[in-house]
Amino acid sequence: MPVQIIVGAQWGDEGKGKIVDHLSEKVDIVARYQGGANAGHTVVLPAKKGKKEKEFVLHLIPSGIFHPHVKCVIGNGVVLDPVALMTEIQQLKDAGIKISGRLLLSHNAHLIMPYHKMLDAARERGAEKIGTTGRGIGPAYNDKYMRTGIRVVDLLNRDVLCKKLKRNIEASNELLSKLYQTQELDVDAIINEYQEFDRKFDEYITDTSEYLNAALKKNKRILAEGAQGALLDVDHGTYPFVTSSNPTSGGACTGLGIPPTSIDSIVGIVKAYSTRVGNGPFPTELKDEIGDRLRRIGGEYGATTGRPRRCGWLDAESLRYSIRVNGIQRIAITKLDVLDEFKEIKVCTGFKVGGKKLHHYPTDSQTLDVVEPVFKTFQGWLTKTSDIRNYKKLPKEARQYIEAVSKMLDTSIWMVSVGARRDQTLMVR
Ligand code: GDP
Ligand code: IMO
Ligand code: MG
Numbered sequence: 001m002p003v004q005i006i007v008g009a010q011w012g013d014e015g016k017g018k019i020v021d022h023l024s025e026k027v028d029i030v031a032r033y034q035g036g037a038n039a040g041h042t043v044v045l046p047a048k049k050g051k052k053e054k055e056f057v058l059h060l061i062p063s064g065i066f067h068p069h070v071k072c073v074i075g076n077g078v079v080l081d082p083v084a085l086m087t088e089i090q091q092l093k094d095a096g097i098k099i100s101g102r103l104l105l106s107h108n109a110h111l112i113m114p115y116h117k118m119l120d121a122a123r124e125r126g127a128e129k130i131g132t133t134g135r136g137i138g139p140a141y142n143d144k145y146m147r148t149g150i151r152v153v154d155l156l157n158r159d160v161l162c163k164k165l166k167r168n169i170e171a172s173n174e175l176l177s178k179l180y181q182t183q184e185l186d187v188d189a190i191i192n193e194y195q196e197f198d199r200k201f202d203e204y205i206t207d208t209s210e211y212l213n214a215a216l217k218k219n220k221r222i223l224a225e226g227a228q229g230a231l232l233d234v235d236h237g238t239y240p241f242v243t244s245s246n247p248t249s250g251g252a253c254t255g256l257g258i259p260p261t262s263i264d265s266i267v268g269i270v271k272a273y274s275t276r277v278g279n280g281p282f283p284t285e286l287k288d289e290i291g292d293r294l295r296r297i298g299g300e301y302g303a304t305t306g307r308p309r310r311c312g313w314l315d316a317e318s319l320r321y322s323i324r325v326n327g328i329q330r331i332a333i334t335k336l337d338v339l340d341e342f343k344e345i346k347v348c349t350g351f352k353v354g355g356k357k358l359h360h361y362p363t364d365s366q367t368l369d370v371v372e373p374v375f376k377t378f379q380g381w382l383t384k385t386s387d388i389r390n391y392k393k394l395p396k397e398a399r400q401y402i403e404a405v406s407k408m409l410d411t412s413i414w415m416v417s418v419g420a421r422r423d424q425t426l427m428v429r
Pocket of ligand 3: 012013014039040042303304
């Protein structure tokens with residue numbers, strides 16, 4: 001098993017953090033390949049010696065960090081907010097997690113600066129608001145592709161860093177004042193703050209592509225951790241209501257500097273129902289008391305921003321599309337337990353427009369906004385599943401639901417998650 005990619009198959013928050021933490025026991029390296037601190041990956045550690053279980057929300061550091069034998073890589077495809085990373089490192093250190101010698105930071109990753117967050121916020125005040133996380137993601141990737149970005153490696157050369165920062169802050173100030181009539185940023189204050197990050201990050205910075213390729217030669221097991229989800233992918237998602245990177249599996253190669261030939265397996269994480277944060281089409285959204293129940297029972301509030309997540313039934317039509325663009329071979333279904341109390345559970349099997357069946361997945365938001373989902377109804381199991389540890393012991397109706405979904409998606413179900421903790425995971429054989 002050289003590289004296994006873990007991708008979110010929906011609109012993010014599928015439970016990638018939980019599954020990556022669970023799988024990390026058997027890998028050597030976990031590597032994040034895209035996105036930034038817009039991600040919120042939750043890991044719940046089991047209770048220890050009279051202490052209660054502990055929940056961590058990771059934004060940048062890979063979800064393998066709680067396994068001491070695992071090395072964690074932040075790849076070149078990530079946009080890195082140095083302040084957010086420092087805060088996260090400190091929180092983990094305070095909780096007794098060793099970071100030194102375990103965290104590797106790509107020298108090619110682009111940096112998120114205060115002006116990226118200001119530009120993100122300013123755009124979100126306009127009419128074309130898409131409900132971003134406000135973490136500066138779009139503007140930072142914009143600079144990357146405009147070839148004006150500042151990278152981690154620039155932190156190591158103060159002259160270069162100061163020159164580039166001055167140029168970018170001045171350009172951002174012009175935009176901020178002309179386009180958005182907001183206050184301007186203080187060039188010297190930012191330069192003073194950010195040039196100190198060379199000392200703070202020096203020990204972590206390395207050529208992570210070289211590191212990963214050397215690890216591949218030694219047959220080390222690598223898990224590539226995606227953030228967000230396929231339907232938020234800038235190329236394949238519900239554009240323009242997407243993030244600015246490629247969460248889809250292809251992003252793992254470019255975002256880590258590893259060859260496609262090293263990829264052994266692609267696992268899609270699928271929540272047993274659907275959620276979405278922010279604006280954009282959501283064909284199976286439930287704007288009624290059923291949606292509210294899913295939100296309440298599933299605790300569907302953003303791990304990064306705390307916003308209530310929009311909730312709806314599982315959407316097999318969107319999932320088939322996601323499976324296709326990712327090449328997903330196996331699925332981990334999460335949050336099955338959230339459906340325990342529902343008498344009836346629905347799954348969208350396809351879309352219609354104006355009463356006619358759609359044969360191609362619409363990738364323009366205008367069409368996706370008006371599709372009529374066709375539902376198949378399943379009988380609920382009305383039994384608590386969170387204490388079950390054997391797939392065969394799940395209620396018959398729960399297995400029927402899972403097996404029907406597997407059939408609709410023409411993809412095997414590899415594991416089922418019935419709770420946020422590591423041990424609440426069932427392997428399907
Ligand atoms: P990620 O962004 O894909 O890592 O997912 P998030 O951490 O943003 O959101 C998933 C939420 O569901 C977190 O609060 C997890 O602790 C929780 N969770 C994960 N798996 C399960 C599960 O099987 N059952 C329940 N009830 N909660 C889960
Ligand atoms: P994880 O990794 C869910 C959404 C935002 C917004 C859109 C663009 O925890 O699954 P951005 O800040 O990226 O420019 O916002 O993408 N979004 C997420 N939704 N989970 C995430 O990450 C998300 N990261 C971004 O809500 O709609
Ligand atoms: Mg999340």
